Amino acid sequence: MQTPPSARPGRGRPRDAALDEKVLEATRTLVRDLGYHAVTMDRIAAAAGVGKASLYRRWPHRAAVITAAFTPELTTVPAIDTGDVDGDLLAHLHDTLGMLLLLGDPSVVASAIAEWGDEGQRHLGDLLRRRSEHGIEVVQRWREAGALGDGWRADLLMDSWSGYLLLRVLLDRCVPTEEELVSLVQQVPRG
DSSP states (O other), X not given: XXXXXXXXXXXXXXXXXXXXXXXXXXXXXXXXXXXXXXXXXXXXXXXXXXXXXXXXXXXXXXXXXXXXXXXXXXXXXXXXXXXXXXXXXXXXXXXXXXXXXXXXXXXXXHHHHHHHTHXXXXXXXXXXXXXXHHHHHHHHHHHHTTSBOSSSOHHHHHHHHHHHHHIIIIIXXXXXXXXXXXXXXXXXXXX
């Protein structure tokens, strides 16, 4: 996964980790209290008690600082083991959708991608690939148990699910229903 700009070493004085954490904590609080769209670099600077120049030395735009503030939540992929093939596959879909909607409604994903540009698209791709790798492990576990059929590719299934979720969230700007997610799970070939 690509290292976020805020984690890359720079020239000059070493960065103050305490100041970084103060900014990130203020950012988390603002996003939780006001929502993604209402958070600005001015509000982050004021809440953290730092100058805007300090923010811009660390992060190029608000999407970057907000992403840095929520990196642990965005990058953590939970272990999924409900004891049921449908439950595990559905849990994987919920986890991926939850990551996409972590910071708010579907318009947030579109806004963040627009601010980030190409780098944001790569970052989102990295996050989805990480979850897909975990989904492939779930599929393999159930294949080995004989619950899922052979002859189809788990990586293509995960890519198609990621593509579907992106289509619904990013392009259609809506949240897939539980019925849609269950339907995706039911289409997986059984053993």
